[in-house]
Amino acid sequence: MDTFLQIVANGLMLGGLFAIVAVGLTLIFGIVKVINFAHGEFLMVGMYLTFLLSTGMDVHPYLTAAAVAPALFVLGALTQRLLIQPLMSARDEHVQIFATVGLSTALMNLALLVFGADIANTPAHGVRSQVMLGEVRILTGQLWVFGAAILLVIGLQLFMKKTRTGRAIRATAQNRAAARLMGINDKFIYILTFGLGAACVGLGSSLIAPLYPTSPTIGTYFVLIAFVCVVLGGLGSIPGAFFGALVIGLVDALSGFYIGSDLREAVVFTIFLLILILKPSGLFGTRMNLSHVSP
Amino acid sequence: MTLKTLLTATAVSALVAGAAQAEVKFGALYPFSGGLALLGEESFRGVELAVDEINAAGGIQGEQIELVRGDAVDNNQAIGEARRLISREDVKAILGTYSSSRSIAASQVAELSGIPYFELGAVADEVTGRDLQYLFRTNPTAETMGIMTIDMILDEIAPGLGVEASDLVIGVIHEDSAYGTSVAGHQEEYGAEKGLNIVTVQGYPSSTVDMSSLVLDLKDRSVNIVLQTSYQNDSVLFLNQSAEAGFEPDAIIGGGGGYSLTATEEAVGALMEGVLDVDFTQYAVNTEFTPGLEDFLVAYQNKYGEEPRSGHSLNNYVGAMAVLEGIGAGEGFEPDQIVAAVKAIDIPAGETAAGYGVHFGDQNQNDRAMMMGMQWQGGKLVTVYPRDAAVAEFQIGD
Numbered sequence: 001m002d003t004f005l006q007i008v009a010n011g012l013m014l015g016g017l018f019a020i021v022a023v024g025l026t027l028i029f030g031i032v033k034v035i036n037f038a039h040g041e042f043l044m045v046g047m048y049l050t051f052l053l054s055t056g057m058d059v060h061p062y063l064t065a066a067a068v069a070p071a072l073f074v075l076g077a078l079t080q081r082l083l084i085q086p087l088m089s090a091r092d093e094h095v096q097i098f099a100t101v102g103l104s105t106a107l108m109n110l111a112l113l114v115f116g117a118d119i120a121n122t123p124a125h126g127v128r129s130q131v132m133l134g135e136v137r138i139l140t141g142q143l144w145v146f147g148a149a150i151l152l153v154i155g156l157q158l159f160m161k162k163t164r165t166g167r168a169i170r171a172t173a174q175n176r177a178a179a180r181l182m183g184i185n186d187k188f189i190y191i192l193t194f195g196l197g198a199a200c201v202g203l204g205s206s207l208i209a210p211l212y213p214t215s216p217t218i219g220t221y222f223v224l225i226a227f228v229c230v231v232l233g234g235l236g237s238i239p240g241a242f243f244g245a246l247v248i249g250l251v252d253a254l255s256g257f258y259i260g261s262d263l264r265e266a267v268v269f270t271i272f273l274l275i276l277i278l279k280p281s282g283l284f285g286t287r288m289n290l291s292h293v294s295p
Numbered sequence: 296m297t298l299k300t301l302l303t304a305t306a307v308s309a310l311v312a313g314a315a316q317a318e319v320k321f322g323a324l325y326p327f328s329g330g331l332a333l334l335g336e337e338s339f340r341g342v343e344l345a346v347d348e349i350n351a352a353g354g355i356q357g358e359q360i361e362l363v364r365g366d367a368v369d370n371n372q373a374i375g376e377a378r379r380l381i382s383r384e385d386v387k388a389i390l391g392t393y394s395s396s397r398s399i400a401a402s403q404v405a406e407l408s409g410i411p412y413f414e415l416g417a418v419a420d421e422v423t424g425r426d427l428q429y430l431f432r433t434n435p436t437a438e439t440m441g442i443m444t445i446d447m448i449l450d451e452i453a454p455g456l457g458v459e460a461s462d463l464v465i466g467v468i469h470e471d472s473a474y475g476t477s478v479a480g481h482q483e484e485y486g487a488e489k490g491l492n493i494v495t496v497q498g499y500p501s502s503t504v505d506m507s508s509l510v511l512d513l514k515d516r517s518v519n520i521v522l523q524t525s526y527q528n529d530s531v532l533f534l535n536q537s538a539e540a541g542f543e544p545d546a547i548i549g550g551g552g553g554y555s556l557t558a559t560e561e562a563v564g565a566l567m568e569g570v571l572d573v574d575f576t577q578y579a580v581n582t583e584f585t586p587g588l589e590d591f592l593v594a595y596q597n598k599y600g601e602e603p604r605s606g607h608s609l610n611n612y613v614g615a616m617a618v619l620e621g622i623g624a625g626e627g628f629e630p631d632q633i634v635a636a637v638k639a640i641d642i643p644a645g646e647t648a649a650g651y652g653v654h655f656g657d658q659n660q661n662d663r664a665m666m667m668g669m670q671w672q673g674g675k676l677v678t679v680y681p682r683d684a685a686v687a688e689f690q691i692g693d
Binding site: 010118128130213218220222252253 | 497498556
């Protein structure tokens with residue numbers, strides 16, 4: 001029983017980790033309608049920034065989020081402005097997806113060139129210490145990630161629902177043409193949203209870096225799982241991504257124990273395929289709005 | 296006696312005379328560019344040092360050796376370069392290759408041309424498993440690694456813990472590419488042969504970000520010896536998450552990869568203390584068992600102005616020395632003469648700079664090739680097994 005509770009706790013904590021990566025991904029997809037394949041590499045860049053800042057200035061890695069999240073915002077905004085926006089008028093919008101795949105490969109190889117294939121180890125500053133909840137062991141860092149993921153989801157929801165900018169973002173997502181008629185600068189909204197999505201993963205990277213060794217390829221695994229979470233929760237839904245991540249975290253942990261570590265990915269991706277076939281809109285998704293296709 | 300025969304005879308004697316004055320050419324086929332260039336170059340340096348040493352001592356069969364480089368940047372180019380070395384450069388044999396897949400591709404070409412091919416560094420089982428006549432391998436393999444880990448349990452760990460080896464509960468975990476899978480397969484097979492109780496064999500992708508379920512599974516099964524064949528990320532993850540789950544096996548034995556690297560030790564700190572590792576001979580080894588190692592290090596430093604970046608140069612140096620000296624002791628450089636000469640090589644363990652002997656057995660694999668058992672002690676990776684090669688005590692139990 002203790003083992004079972006421990007596995008459930010591990011699964012939930014893993015879910016929190018996936019959630020904090022998945023939220024930015026679903027935000028960008030929901031608004032800009034671009035699947036950002038470079039999202040994992042954004043995470044990797046954020047983790048290296050956290051590593052460099054926290055070792056260089058000898059500060060707690062969490063504090064570096066104050067610099068890393070804005071830096072990632074700029075990276076995301078530039079990606080939208082310089083890479084995606086010029087391609088928005090392309091006849092085939094898959095071109096944008098290929099562009100993010102290209103960006104992903106370029107960033108990964110750039111990191112290999114700059115940092116080499118060796119792992120970089122962000123000092124833990126106490127976040128790898130354990131707390132006991134009854135018989136269950138959890139790292140304080142995992143709790144922080146989990147808490148941050150919840151706050152991030154609530155914060156983004158409030159921002160989208162209550163602020164003028166948030167409403168403008170939703171309006172653009174719902175109907176780009178109508179939003180433009182209402183005087184919304186849709187290009188600016190897209191740049192802002194891409195930046196926000198990247199800043200979310202920037203925040204996540206500062207929290208994740210002290211828990212995991214950083215390497216140029218760290219993003220590939222995270223982003224694949226994050227895609228599954230996003231699809232499960234419903235593409236574009238922020239709370240959906242969060243709950244999707246929790247489900248995937250639990251499935252991952254339970255199948256890893258009861259079925260075997262060789263098969264856990266098979267289980268996770270079988271679920272992914274089943275959702276695509278049986279409920280393509282996901283748990284929280286609404287029907288796809290394709291109004292952005294016509295200008 | 297026709298005119299044609301006469302002309303041929305003249306041409307042949309002219310060629311032979313020419314050869315006697317010229318140097319004898321050998322091909323060196325390594326990835327010199329692309330993703331594997333660093334360790335490809337490092338491997339080549341070992342061959343270069345061996346050739347320098349042999350040439351300085353008068354060459355082989357009275358001739359100086361000239362190395363012709365071929366760049367095996369990918370499998371296709373490995374094949375193309377092997378063809379060029381054989382047909383245009385007229386090399387007598389090829390040495391290589393560091394990468395297993397390139398070795399497998401290029402050695403096919405050499406086999407068809409009847410040119411001997413000496414593999415000095417690639418570890419995949421398939422390199423020597425193909426019944427080739429002209430392919431020889433001097434270095435230890437994935438199978439050697441699997442067998443060494445099991446031998447270390449039998450010879451040191453079980454006696455050190457004061458228990459019967461069959462009473463140990465062993466868990467084998469591995470990253471799921473060809474490397475981890477083949478080493479784990481040999482551990483399972485050889486372990487069963489020796490009557491060991493291997494309770495689980497589990498693979499996982501090396502890019503994984505969570506091994507907590509795997510750790511709990513091992514803990515649940517009361518595993519006390521863990522064998523892990525892994526890269527860096529998954530070694531760190533396993534050691535960290537084991538500590539976090541309160542899983543404390545009596546011994547962890549890594550299979551090369553992540554466990555041999557200082558960066559891994561830096562990442563996990565004190566958790567690395569006492570962890571065991573089986574890999575190619577490294578430099579913290581008893582030099583009485585590895586005669587020539589110190590000279591090798593001096594020669595390396597003189598030629599390249601730095602320390603060796605890994606053990607690859609050493610293993611390629613040892614293989615090249617054994618093979619080239621073997622050919623030197625033979626007669627002539629025709630393929631069959633070379634094959635006969637290297638088949639006569641008989642160097643016992645403890646007489647090369649890497650410690651292992653050289654003798655080609657079944658499938659032309661060096662049946663004396665071995666790895667070393669090492670342990671992290673005080674932040675350093677030191678050789679502890681076999682005892683002849685050890686520079687420190689094997690630390691196990693209390």
